[in-house]
Amino acid sequence: VRVCLHSRFARVLQRALALVDREGLDSLTMRRLAQALKVSPMALYNHFAGKDELLRAMAEHLAQQIDFSCDHPDWRERIWYCFRSLRAVVRAHPASVRLMEALEEPPLAIFRPLDLTLQALGEAGVTGDDAFRVYFLLTNFTLGQASYEVRGPFKGMDPASALTQGRLGGGAFEHIERSLAFDDWDFDEAFEFGLSVILRGVEQLGRTPSSARRSK
Amino acid sequence: VRVCLHSRFARVLQRALALVDREGLDSLTMRRLAQALKVSPMALYNHFAGKDELLRAMAEHLAQQIDFSCDHPDWRERIWYCFRSLRAVVRAHPASVRLMEALEEPPLAIFRPLDLTLQALGEAGVTGDDAFRVYFLLTNFTLGQASYEVRGPFKGMDPASALTQGRLGGGAFEHIERSLAFDDWDFDEAFEFGLSVILRGVEQLGRTPSSARRSK
DNA sequence: ACCTGAACACCGTTCAAGT
DNA sequence: ACCTGAACACCGTTCAAGT
Numbered sequence: 001v002r003v004c005l006h007s008r009f010a011r012v013l014q015r016a017l018a019l020v021d022r023e024g025l026d027s028l029t030m031r032r033l034a035q036a037l038k039v040s041p042m043a044l045y046n047h048f049a050g051k052d053e054l055l056r057a058m059a060e061h062l063a064q065q066i067d068f069s070c071d072h073p074d075w076r077e078r079i080w081y082c083f084r085s086l087r088a089v090v091r092a093h094p095a096s097v098r099l100m101e102a103l104e105e106p107p108l109a110i111f112r113p114l115d116l117t118l119q120a121l122g123e124a125g126v127t128g129d130d131a132f133r134v135y136f137l138l139t140n141f142t143l144g145q146a147s148y149e150v151r152g153p154f155k156g157m158d159p160a161s162a163l164t165q166g167r168l169g170g171g172a173f174e175h176i177e178r179s180l181a182f183d184d185w186d187f188d189e190a191f192e193f194g195l196s197v198i199l200r201g202v203e204q205l206g207r208t209p210s211s212a213r214r215s216k
Numbered sequence: 217v218r219v220c221l222h223s224r225f226a227r228v229l230q231r232a233l234a235l236v237d238r239e240g241l242d243s244l245t246m247r248r249l250a251q252a253l254k255v256s257p258m259a260l261y262n263h264f265a266g267k268d269e270l271l272r273a274m275a276e277h278l279a280q281q282i283d284f285s286c287d288h289p290d291w292r293e294r295i296w297y298c299f300r301s302l303r304a305v306v307r308a309h310p311a312s313v314r315l316m317e318a319l320e321e322p323p324l325a326i327f328r329p330l331d332l333t334l335q336a337l338g339e340a341g342v343t344g345d346d347a348f349r350v351y352f353l354l355t356n357f358t359l360g361q362a363s364y365e366v367r368g369p370f371k372g373m374d375p376a377s378a379l380t381q382g383r384l385g386g387g388a389f390e391h392i393e394r395s396l397a398f399d400d401w402d403f404d405e406a407f408e409f410g411l412s413v414i415l416r417g418v419e420q421l422g423r424t425p426s427s428a429r430r431s432k
Numbered sequence: 433a434c435c436t437g438a439a440c441a442c443c444g445t446t447c448a449a450g451t
Numbered sequence: 452a453c454c455t456g457a458a459c460a461c462c463g464t465t466c467a468a469g470t
Contacts (some may be wrong), residue, residue, distance in 0.1 A: 008453095030444060040455050042445085051444065101367065111375060111389050118391040130409065131395055137410040140360025141353055148356065151317065159327060173327050175334040179347055193346065194353040197417035204416055224434095246463060256436050258464085267463065 009047045012037060013057055017093070020058070025095040030054075056107075059099045062089065063109035068116055075120035076199060082116050083142045087191060090146035097147045113139065125206030134202055141194050149187045160185075225263045228253060229273055233309075236274070241311040246270075272323075275315045278305065279325035284332055291336035292415055298332050299358045303407060306362035313363045329355065341422030350418055357410050365403045376401075 015036055020028050030051055034041040048054040066089050070081040090096050100106060114135055121131040159176045162168045168176060231252055236244050246267055250257040264270040282305050286297040306312050316322060330351055337347040375392045378384045384392060 029442090031442085042456080043454055045445080046453055101363075108378075108383060111378065111384060111392060114375060115389045115391045118395050122391070122395075128395060129401065129405075132401070133406045133409040134413065136361060136364070136406055137357055137413060140357045140364065140410075144356025144360040145352060147317075148352070159330060162324075162327065167324060168327060173331040175331045175338070176327060179334050179338075179344060185345065185348070189345075190349045190352055193349040194356075197350065197353060197414060197421065199417075200420055201413035201415075201417035204420075205413065245461090247461085258437080259435055261464080262434055 012044065012047055013054075013061055016054060017058055017061065020095045020099075021093055025098050055099060056103055059096070059103055060107040060109070062093060062096050062099070063107040065089075066109065066112075068112045075123040078120045079117060079138070079199065080195065082113050082120075083138055083195060086113060086139075087142050087146045090143065091150060094150040097143055097150075121202070124202060126202060130205065134198075134205075137198055138195070141198065142191070145187070145191055145194065158185075228260065228263050229270075229277055232270060233274055233277065236311045236315075237309055241314050271315060272319055275312070275319055276323040276325070278309060278312050278315065279323040281305075282325065282328075284328045291339040294336045295333060295354070295415065296411065298329050298336075299354055299411060302329060302355075303358050303362045306359065307366060310366040313359055313366075337418070340418060342418060346421065350414075350421075353414055354411070357414065358407070361403070361407055361410065374401075 012033070016028060016033055019033060019036060030044055031041045033054075034044055037043075044054070048057065066085055068082045068085050070078060072078050072081065093099075100110070117135045117138065118131050121127070121134055126134060159168060159173075160180060163177065163180060171177075228249070232244060232249055235249060235252060246260055247257045249270075250260055253259075260270070264273065282301055284298045284301050286294060288294050288297065309315075316326070333351045333354065334347050337343070337350055342350060375384060375389075376396060379393065379396060387393075
């Protein structure tokens, strides 16, 4: 797919991304997009074969923008940087995850974090299938957490609001009631915490030969 | 919401779930569901106020079916059981995650794993906000991994197929090429591995007083 | 209490026609 | 090479009407 920033192609794409960022993915409609561009709906089909093509172009554009790599000598710092970047994109563009998931074939740029992570993990003594597994762990956590955050400020999914609405009462969820102190809940902290727990586990992994773990 | 298994209500719901399991969430249409039930589309509106209500009822039905709790004395085993159960549902009903995410307000049963996890973590010496963060880590990993698996057998998202298609060639992703040995990739193993890495990190957490960690 | 059919405001997309 | 308008097959849902 060629990239030409001066083409009408790019202007359409930019409009589409703006619309999605502002009003959500479900608001993106060929007809509404055409209207925003002051053009007939069918005019869009000169630039994109169909809506699928449009979505794919949007995802590609998003993925290419990201710079995952930094050249810190410590592998831990490189992983931190990579997944902080990933999280930042999702937070900046709430629809990005659903956009990627909808694609049959992901944009190439998606493999960048994987490559960087494998390299970093190699230095930590984690290789082969285990390295891939750690990558999946990191990605799923990061994307899951960010999706959750972006879905809305605890849009009904947090125990705090459920409790105050009395929905959790009656002692059926006693441990939630007891632990609840959500005043200072912070997604940034939760993310950093999660990553640190994972990396702590990974560090131990590097110290244990995988043959020893398998035979348990 | 009352549950009456003999009502037409329940038969509609069952049909809808079957349709979604077989043909995917996007295939669920008021009109198609009505057709499958040999009834006029508008007949459905006697049982559900609208499509949203139908989706919510489906999610609730799914969530209630799950038994997350076991009474093993070891907190680790209880967490394993809980999240293996969660993963099993998602694998059995591929649309379940999207179904839950679409809801404004989640079914109550969703808080079951949280309650169980908080209890287990308490025994591990992890409490307060940290316990919530560990729960999010576990959930996001489990759901993310299962969603990914269920989305299709590596539906374009795996480096292996991208490599064989030559899309990753040219040395731009050298660490992927070098580590690739996907012949024996196994989602079950990857899941168990991820959970064990997390729990390893959590065990260390329980041994370190949180005040010491904060001041780093 | 339950079901129906016609109608409305939306979709994505095809197709023939224009410049 | 680009744009248009009418049309088609789909949506979810409202509404007046039937039993």
